[in-house]
Amino acid sequence: LAKTTQPPSMEAYEGQEVNVSCSHTNIATSEYIYWYRQVPHQGPQFIIQGYKDYVVNEVASLFISADRKLSTLSLPWVSLRDAAVYYCIVTPLGGSGNKLIFGTGTLLSVKP
Protein backbone atom coordinates (compact mmCIF):
# COMPACT_ATOMS: atom_id res chain seq x y z
CA LEU A 1 0.00 0.00 0.00
CA ALA A 2 1.28 3.44 -0.91
CA LYS A 3 2.57 5.59 1.92
CA THR A 4 1.11 9.08 2.26
CA THR A 5 2.71 12.27 3.56
CA GLN A 6 0.68 15.25 4.77
CA PRO A 7 1.57 18.40 6.68
CA PRO A 8 0.98 17.77 10.39
CA SER A 9 -1.02 20.95 10.93
CA MET A 10 -2.55 23.97 9.21
CA GLU A 11 -4.33 27.12 10.33
CA ALA A 12 -6.98 29.15 8.57
CA TYR A 13 -9.52 31.88 9.26
CA GLU A 14 -13.23 31.41 8.80
CA GLY A 15 -14.26 32.13 5.23
CA GLN A 16 -10.91 31.21 3.73
CA GLU A 17 -10.34 28.48 1.20
CA VAL A 18 -8.06 25.76 2.57
CA ASN A 19 -5.92 23.41 0.50
CA VAL A 20 -4.52 20.31 2.18
CA SER A 21 -1.85 18.49 0.23
CA CYS A 22 -0.96 14.81 0.28
CA SER A 23 2.03 13.15 -1.33
CA HIS A 24 1.77 9.50 -2.39
CA THR A 25 4.80 8.96 -4.56
CA ASN A 26 4.49 5.14 -4.67
CA ILE A 27 0.83 4.99 -5.60
CA ALA A 28 -0.06 1.92 -7.67
CA THR A 29 -2.40 1.83 -10.66
CA SER A 30 -4.91 -0.17 -8.60
CA GLU A 31 -5.09 2.38 -5.79
CA TYR A 32 -7.70 5.05 -5.15
CA ILE A 33 -7.32 8.19 -3.05
CA TYR A 34 -9.73 8.85 -0.20
CA TRP A 35 -10.07 11.78 2.17
CA TYR A 36 -11.71 11.50 5.57
CA ARG A 37 -11.93 13.89 8.48
CA GLN A 38 -12.38 13.33 12.17
CA VAL A 39 -13.55 15.74 14.85
CA PRO A 40 -12.88 14.94 18.52
CA HIS A 41 -14.98 12.18 20.07
CA GLN A 42 -16.44 11.08 16.75
CA GLY A 43 -15.58 8.50 14.13
CA PRO A 44 -14.00 9.55 10.83
CA GLN A 45 -16.31 10.91 8.16
CA PHE A 46 -15.84 10.39 4.44
CA ILE A 47 -15.26 13.57 2.42
CA ILE A 48 -14.34 12.63 -1.12
CA GLN A 49 -12.53 10.02 -3.20
CA GLY A 50 -10.94 9.97 -6.63
CA TYR A 51 -8.65 8.16 -9.02
CA LYS A 52 -7.37 10.90 -11.33
CA ASP A 53 -7.94 14.46 -12.52
CA TYR A 54 -10.52 16.50 -10.62
CA VAL A 55 -13.46 15.47 -8.46
CA VAL A 56 -15.96 17.76 -6.80
CA ASN A 57 -18.90 17.21 -4.49
CA GLU A 58 -21.02 19.38 -2.25
CA VAL A 59 -18.41 19.44 0.50
CA ALA A 60 -15.01 19.64 -1.17
CA SER A 61 -12.99 19.25 -4.33
CA LEU A 62 -10.06 17.00 -5.00
CA PHE A 63 -7.30 17.67 -7.49
CA ILE A 64 -5.01 14.80 -8.44
CA SER A 65 -1.80 15.49 -10.35
CA ALA A 66 -1.30 13.93 -13.76
CA ASP A 67 1.22 11.39 -12.40
CA ARG A 68 -1.13 10.75 -9.41
CA LYS A 69 1.71 11.30 -6.93
CA LEU A 70 0.12 14.34 -5.34
CA SER A 71 -3.42 15.16 -4.38
CA THR A 72 -4.90 18.33 -2.91
CA LEU A 73 -8.13 18.54 -0.95
CA SER A 74 -9.76 21.94 -1.27
CA LEU A 75 -12.31 23.20 1.25
CA PRO A 76 -14.07 26.39 0.19
CA TRP A 77 -15.17 28.91 2.80
CA VAL A 78 -14.14 27.01 5.94
CA SER A 79 -16.09 27.51 9.14
CA LEU A 80 -15.32 26.64 12.76
CA ARG A 81 -17.06 23.31 12.19
CA ASP A 82 -14.38 22.34 9.66
CA ALA A 83 -11.75 22.18 12.40
CA ALA A 84 -10.73 18.53 12.39
CA VAL A 85 -7.98 16.07 11.54
CA TYR A 86 -7.94 15.41 7.79
CA TYR A 87 -6.69 12.03 6.59
CA CYS A 88 -5.47 11.22 3.10
CA ILE A 89 -5.65 7.48 2.43
CA VAL A 90 -4.54 5.47 -0.56
CA THR A 91 -5.87 1.95 -0.92
CA PRO A 92 -6.47 -0.59 -3.68
CA LEU A 93 -9.91 -1.82 -4.59
CA GLY A 94 -10.99 -5.23 -3.36
CA GLY A 95 -8.14 -7.05 -1.55
CA SER A 96 -8.02 -6.87 2.23
CA GLY A 97 -11.58 -5.64 2.25
CA ASN A 98 -10.68 -2.17 1.06
CA LYS A 99 -8.62 -1.71 4.21
CA LEU A 100 -8.06 1.94 5.09
CA ILE A 101 -4.68 2.77 6.59
CA PHE A 102 -4.91 5.98 8.56
CA GLY A 103 -1.76 7.98 9.22
CA THR A 104 -1.62 10.85 11.68
CA GLY A 105 -3.35 13.24 9.28
CA THR A 106 -3.38 17.05 9.12
CA LEU A 107 -4.83 18.94 12.05
CA LEU A 108 -6.75 21.93 10.69
CA SER A 109 -7.37 24.76 13.14
CA VAL A 110 -9.91 27.41 12.17
CA LYS A 111 -9.89 30.85 13.76
CA PRO A 112 -12.90 33.15 13.90
Place this chain on the structure above:
Amino acid sequence: GGIITQTPKFLIGQEGQKLTLKCQQNFNHDTMYWYRQDSGKGLRLIYYSITENDLQKGDLSEGYDASREKKSSFSLTVTSAQKNEMAVFLCASSPGTGGPYEQYFGPGTRLTVL
Protein backbone atom coordinates in the same frame (compact mmCIF):
# COMPACT_ATOMS: atom_id res chain seq x y z
CA GLY B 1 -29.67 7.17 5.32
CA GLY B 2 -28.51 4.81 8.01
CA ILE B 3 -26.66 4.73 11.27
CA ILE B 4 -24.01 2.75 13.08
CA THR B 5 -24.58 2.16 16.77
CA GLN B 6 -21.82 1.09 19.09
CA THR B 7 -22.35 -0.17 22.62
CA PRO B 8 -21.26 0.61 25.19
CA LYS B 9 -19.97 4.16 24.68
CA PHE B 10 -17.60 3.79 27.62
CA LEU B 11 -16.13 0.54 28.89
CA ILE B 12 -14.03 0.18 32.01
CA GLY B 13 -12.42 -3.15 32.67
CA GLN B 14 -9.93 -4.87 34.89
CA GLU B 15 -6.62 -6.36 33.82
CA GLY B 16 -7.10 -9.84 32.38
CA GLN B 17 -10.81 -9.41 31.90
CA LYS B 18 -12.61 -10.49 28.73
CA LEU B 19 -14.55 -7.56 27.29
CA THR B 20 -17.05 -7.46 24.43
CA LEU B 21 -17.91 -4.49 22.24
CA LYS B 22 -20.95 -4.49 19.96
CA CYS B 23 -21.74 -2.77 16.69
CA GLN B 24 -25.02 -2.57 14.74
CA GLN B 25 -25.63 -1.02 11.30
CA ASN B 26 -28.89 -0.48 9.45
CA PHE B 27 -27.38 0.43 6.06
CA ASN B 28 -27.75 -3.21 4.95
CA HIS B 29 -24.03 -3.12 4.15
CA ASP B 30 -22.13 -6.33 3.43
CA THR B 31 -18.75 -5.38 4.91
CA MET B 32 -18.03 -4.37 8.47
CA TYR B 33 -14.78 -3.36 10.19
CA TRP B 34 -13.27 -2.91 13.63
CA TYR B 35 -10.49 -0.35 14.09
CA ARG B 36 -8.51 0.71 17.13
CA GLN B 37 -7.40 4.31 17.66
CA ASP B 38 -4.85 5.26 20.29
CA SER B 39 -4.70 8.85 21.49
CA GLY B 40 -3.33 11.21 18.87
CA LYS B 41 -2.81 8.44 16.34
CA GLY B 42 -4.47 7.09 13.23
CA LEU B 43 -6.74 4.04 13.06
CA ARG B 44 -5.48 0.47 12.81
CA LEU B 45 -7.58 -2.37 11.44
CA ILE B 46 -8.28 -5.23 13.85
CA TYR B 47 -10.81 -7.40 12.00
CA TYR B 48 -13.15 -7.10 9.08
CA SER B 49 -15.97 -9.21 7.66
CA ILE B 50 -17.23 -9.23 4.09
CA THR B 51 -20.43 -11.11 4.83
CA GLU B 52 -22.32 -12.88 7.60
CA ASN B 53 -20.15 -15.48 9.36
CA ASP B 54 -17.01 -14.30 7.55
CA LEU B 55 -13.99 -13.05 9.50
CA GLN B 56 -10.71 -11.64 8.19
CA LYS B 57 -7.77 -10.59 10.34
CA GLY B 58 -6.38 -7.10 10.09
CA ASP B 59 -3.00 -5.80 11.16
CA LEU B 60 -3.80 -5.81 14.87
CA SER B 61 -5.85 -8.97 15.44
CA GLU B 62 -3.68 -10.53 18.15
CA GLY B 63 -5.47 -10.29 21.48
CA TYR B 64 -8.88 -9.92 19.87
CA ASP B 65 -11.70 -12.16 18.62
CA ALA B 66 -14.60 -11.11 16.43
CA SER B 67 -18.02 -12.46 15.54
CA ARG B 68 -20.41 -11.68 12.65
CA GLU B 69 -23.51 -13.77 13.34
CA LYS B 70 -25.86 -11.44 11.50
CA LYS B 71 -25.39 -9.13 8.55
CA SER B 72 -26.29 -6.14 10.68
CA SER B 73 -24.04 -6.82 13.66
CA PHE B 74 -20.35 -7.26 14.32
CA SER B 75 -18.90 -7.90 17.77
CA LEU B 76 -15.34 -7.55 19.01
CA THR B 77 -13.92 -9.26 22.09
CA VAL B 78 -10.80 -8.18 23.90
CA THR B 79 -9.63 -11.59 25.10
CA SER B 80 -7.51 -10.33 28.01
CA ALA B 81 -7.49 -6.63 28.79
CA GLN B 82 -4.05 -5.13 29.37
CA LYS B 83 -3.44 -2.95 32.43
CA ASN B 84 -3.42 0.83 31.70
CA GLU B 85 -4.74 0.20 28.21
CA MET B 86 -6.71 3.13 26.83
CA ALA B 87 -8.06 3.30 23.31
CA VAL B 88 -11.10 4.05 21.20
CA PHE B 89 -12.57 1.20 19.18
CA LEU B 90 -14.35 2.25 16.00
CA CYS B 91 -16.76 0.14 13.98
CA ALA B 92 -17.40 0.88 10.31
CA SER B 93 -19.39 -0.56 7.43
CA SER B 94 -19.34 -0.28 3.65
CA PRO B 95 -21.52 -1.65 0.83
CA GLY B 96 -18.86 -4.12 -0.29
CA THR B 97 -15.26 -4.47 -1.32
CA GLY B 98 -15.41 -4.49 -5.12
CA GLY B 99 -15.63 -0.78 -5.72
CA PRO B 100 -14.23 2.47 -4.30
CA TYR B 101 -16.80 2.44 -1.51
CA GLU B 102 -16.66 4.81 1.38
CA GLN B 103 -16.76 3.52 4.93
CA TYR B 104 -19.26 4.80 7.45
CA PHE B 105 -18.06 4.97 11.04
CA GLY B 106 -19.78 4.73 14.38
CA PRO B 107 -19.03 7.08 17.30
CA GLY B 108 -16.70 4.62 19.02
CA THR B 109 -16.35 2.78 22.31
CA ARG B 110 -13.77 4.21 24.73
CA LEU B 111 -11.97 1.52 26.66
CA THR B 112 -10.09 2.09 29.91
CA VAL B 113 -8.40 -0.77 31.73
CA LEU B 114 -7.60 -0.25 35.39
